[in-house]
Amino acid sequence: xxxxxxVKEIAKMAGVSPTAVSFVLNNKExxxxxxxxxxxxIIKATNYTPDKNARRLYFKKSFxxxxxxxxxxxxxxxxxxxxxxxxxxxxxxEHGYNVMISEFPEQFPEGRNFSSSIAGGDTDGVIFFQDxxxxxxxxxxxxxxxxxxxxxxxxxxxxxxVDTDCELSTFVATEKLIENGHRKIALLCSSFLPExxxxxxxxxxxxxxxxxxxxxxxxxxxxxxxxxxAYELMKKFLEENRDDLPTAFFCAGDIYAIAAMNAxxxxxxxxxDDFSFIAMDxxxxxxxxxxxxxxxxYDKCAMGAxxxxxxxxxxxxxxxxxVVIKSDRIIERESIRRLV
Amino acid sequence: xxxxxxVKEIAKMAGVSPTAVSFVLNNKExxxxxxxxxxxxIIKATNYTPDKNARRLYFKKSFxxxxxxxxxxxxxxxxxxxxxxxxxxxxxxEHGYNVMISEFPEQFPEGRNFSSSIAGGDTDGVIFFQDxxxxxxxxxxxxxxxxxxxxxxxxxxxxxxVDTDCELSTFVATEKLIENGHRKIALLCSSFLPExxxxxxxxxxxxxxxxxxxxxxxxxxxxxxxxxxAYELMKKFLEENRDDLPTAFFCAGDIYAIAAMNAxxxxxxxxxDDFSFIAMDxxxxxxxxxxxxxxxxYDKCAMGAxxxxxxxxxxxxxxxxxVVIKSDRIIERESIRRLV
DNA sequence: CTGTTAGCGCCTTCAT
DNA sequence: ATGAAGGCGCTAACAG
Numbered sequence: 285x286x287x288x289x290x291v292k293e294i295a296k297m298a299g300v301s302p303t304a305v306s307f308v309l310n311n312k313e314x315x316x317x318x319x320x321x322x323x324x325x326i327i328k329a330t331n332y333t334p335d336k337n338a339r340r341l342y343f344k345k346s347f348x349x350x351x352x353x354x355x356x357x358x359x360x361x362x363x364x365x366x367x368x369x370x371x372x373x374x375x376x377x378e379h380g381y382n383v384m385i386s387e388f389p390e391q392f393p394e395g396r397n398f399s400s401s402i403a404g405g406d407t408d409g410v411i412f413f414q415d416x417x418x419x420x421x422x423x424x425x426x427x428x429x430x431x432x433x434x435x436x437x438x439x440x441x442x443x444x445x446v447d448t449d450c451e452l453s454t455f456v457a458t459e460k461l462i463e464n465g466h467r468k469i470a471l472l473c474s475s476f477l478p479e480x481x482x483x484x485x486x487x488x489x490x491x492x493x494x495x496x497x498x499x500x501x502x503x504x505x506x507x508x509x510x511x512x513x514a515y516e517l518m519k520k521f522l523e524e525n526r527d528d529l530p531t532a533f534f535c536a537g538d539i540y541a542i543a544a545m546n547a548x549x550x551x552x553x554x555x556x557d558d559f560s561f562i563a564m565d566x567x568x569x570x571x572x573x574x575x576x577x578x579x580x581x582y583d584k585c586a587m588g589a590x591x592x593x594x595x596x597x598x599x600x601x602x603x604x605x606x607v608v609i610k611s612d613r614i615i616e617r618e619s620i621r622r623l624v
Numbered sequence: 625x626x627x628x629x630x631v632k633e634i635a636k637m638a639g640v641s642p643t644a645v646s647f648v649l650n651n652k653e654x655x656x657x658x659x660x661x662x663x664x665x666i667i668k669a670t671n672y673t674p675d676k677n678a679r680r681l682y683f684k685k686s687f688x689x690x691x692x693x694x695x696x697x698x699x700x701x702x703x704x705x706x707x708x709x710x711x712x713x714x715x716x717x718e719h720g721y722n723v724m725i726s727e728f729p730e731q732f733p734e735g736r737n738f739s740s741s742i743a744g745g746d747t748d749g750v751i752f753f754q755d756x757x758x759x760x761x762x763x764x765x766x767x768x769x770x771x772x773x774x775x776x777x778x779x780x781x782x783x784x785x786v787d788t789d790c791e792l793s794t795f796v797a798t799e800k801l802i803e804n805g806h807r808k809i810a811l812l813c814s815s816f817l818p819e820x821x822x823x824x825x826x827x828x829x830x831x832x833x834x835x836x837x838x839x840x841x842x843x844x845x846x847x848x849x850x851x852x853x854a855y856e857l858m859k860k861f862l863e864e865n866r867d868d869l870p871t872a873f874f875c876a877g878d879i880y881a882i883a884a885m886n887a888x889x890x891x892x893x894x895x896x897d898d899f900s901f902i903a904m905d906x907x908x909x910x911x912x913x914x915x916x917x918x919x920x921x922y923d924k925c926a927m928g929a930x931x932x933x934x935x936x937x938x939x940x941x942x943x944x945x946x947v948v949i950k951s952d953r954i955i956e957r958e959s960i961r962r963l964v
Numbered sequence: 965c966t967g968t969t970a971g972c973g974c975c976t977t978c979a980t
Numbered sequence: 981a982t983g984a985a986g987g988c989g990c991t992a993a994c995a996g
Contacts, residue, residue: 290989309990341990342990572909675972
């Protein structure tokens with residue numbers, strides 16, 4: 285690191301006091317136009333920027349925002365979050381924050397000191413993804429470090445969150461299936477986030493009921509939690525229901541759809557000839573899989589930007605309100621067959 | 625942010641001077657064993673950690689390391705770097721650094737001030753991926769901020785780098801094809817990194833020549849630079865060489881192989897029945913594509929960790945030596961057919 | 965309108 | 981072995 289200029293040196297060069305320089309830097313009142321000009325010229329000429337570490341100390345702020353992900357997150361999850369990261373990065377910079385990434389273990393050892401485990405102990409605020417241990421959240425509550433939860437579908441009102449409206453998305457996707465002539469539709473979902481399951485099944489039922497259709501309870505597959513489990517659940521489902529199969533599946537996540545399609549195809553079924561699939565998330569893999577997956581897309585980058593805006597408000601002790609991202613945008617690819 | 629303890633308060637509680645506390649914190653000599661004990665107990669009890677911002681100022685270090693990626697990097701590139709990010713994160717933390725991410729534009733406007741464009745102007749060192757504008761590197765040289773280049777295949781010796789040995793990988797992959805009975809093998813590569821092309825073609829030729837095979841110049845497709853261009857190059861190749869087609873392709877990157885397979889299949893060829901494919905990188909998509917791609921894998925996480933080790937040495941003004949990661953590990957999947 | 969000064973929390977000589 | 985003092989670079993109160 286090269287030796288940098290200081291306010292004092294700039295002041296000396298401009299023949300003014302450090303205060304004047306500071307005022308100019310921070311666009312404050314109390315300095316005559318012509319001194320301001322002179323100082324600004326020197327600043328430009330010397331390419332001076334105030335030392336951030338000194339400001340950190342003075343303001344008791346690190347100007348770092350931390351994006352926390354769980355260590356064992358699946359590649360799929362990473363993929364979804366990769367896009368929101370873009371939004372976080374860009375908006376974070378606009379607000380003058382660095383964004384750092386930090387992994388935290390799924391389980392914290394008892395009585396462990398968290399402070400070093402995440403964010404190296406200094407961050408002005410954090411963004412959490414996925415299911416975050418309640419324990420961790422409480423720690424940040426105690427430290428009075430603000431955070432926002434993204435795509436976490438926690439109970440309404442408990443925290444500041446940026447979530448997707450999965451009721452709506454599920455409804456729209458299911459409608460799409462029905463429009464294409466499907467009458468016997470199954471649902472593949474996870475239930476480990478109760479709120480999430482609630483919304484998905486509600487959207488699903490709303491669409492189905494709206495068309496006077498009914499759905500067999502056995503068509504509700506709800507215990508998926510990752511690719512592998514979805515794959516196995518699907519195989520089991522196809523065997524057990526071999527006498528009365530659906531023609532289409534709504535999957536509450538691309539990951540589940542991809543796994544389920546693989547399971548079906550391995551058992552000799554064809555997609556979309558035998559089964560149609562629609563999902564939601566639009567992760568990058570969905571366009572590389574064959575058949576390409578039709579799915580509902582979200583503006584994930586915007587979600588990241590939103591999260592930062594909220595977090596910055598929180599940091600500045602301004603009121604902030606959870607936001608929900610609505611999307612009915614279907615990316616039509618190859619996994620739906622029109623029934624005549 | 626909750627009010628934190630200070631050295632002074634700790635000192636008062638322990639009935640010693642701040643200096644003593646500081647010595648204990650930094651494991652320095654000059655404090656009796658029993659005072660050390662007392663102080664340590666207080667520290668534990670109060671969960672005290674020294675204020676990082678104050679240390680930053682004193683040491684003139686931000687304790688931030690920046691991982692810089694180009695703004696327009698393709699999703700594929702992101703995928704490769706996602707894994708090295710894991711290594712960077714973990715090792716960075718071990719060294720006591722935060723790792724922050726920063727995007728930089730492909731092209732910098734003339735005479736622009738870089739300092740705010742990347743890393744918010746304060747980072748102790750940076751890790752670059754991919755092709756990085758020479759201009760940017762020079763800026764960091766001037767600022768005397770150390771950096772290391774990852775997977776960049778720049779000219780040997782000019783910078784500290786962590787690169788893969790693509791000569792070796794190409795050789796091994798090509799051998800694999802030959803072992804499987806292939807005699808007419810084409811090469812799909814990029815040439816925008818001259819050093820990279822040099823190594824790849826050298827490994828390719830070494831394998832081919834080692835078996836007394838020859839290769840038609842028209843089998844050297846070298847101007848791919850992304851998925852789309854690889855796709856188009858492949859289509860063109862298949863048309864132009866329709867009278868004398870190879871039976872196998874080595875592609876210098878999964879991305880190229882995936883695009884090329886798509887091109888071939890769209891033209892009615894079957895993979896691996898008509899053409900076998902092998903590549904190198906092992907990005908996540910390769911296992912979701914059909915047929916699943918056989919490819920050479922790298923320990924990307926280790927690459928990230930390596931890069932951090934090197935960077936930390938540089939930061940501490942210790943000598944550092946570029947490293948090259950060798951890999952001959954083939955992940956066998958479905959894209960190679962054995963010729964009888 | 966300008967300059968002097970104190971202090972953010974820590975670390976490290978230098979005396980004691 | 982311990983305590984006092986100065987300073988890292990910046991900002992903002994307070995005099996002038």
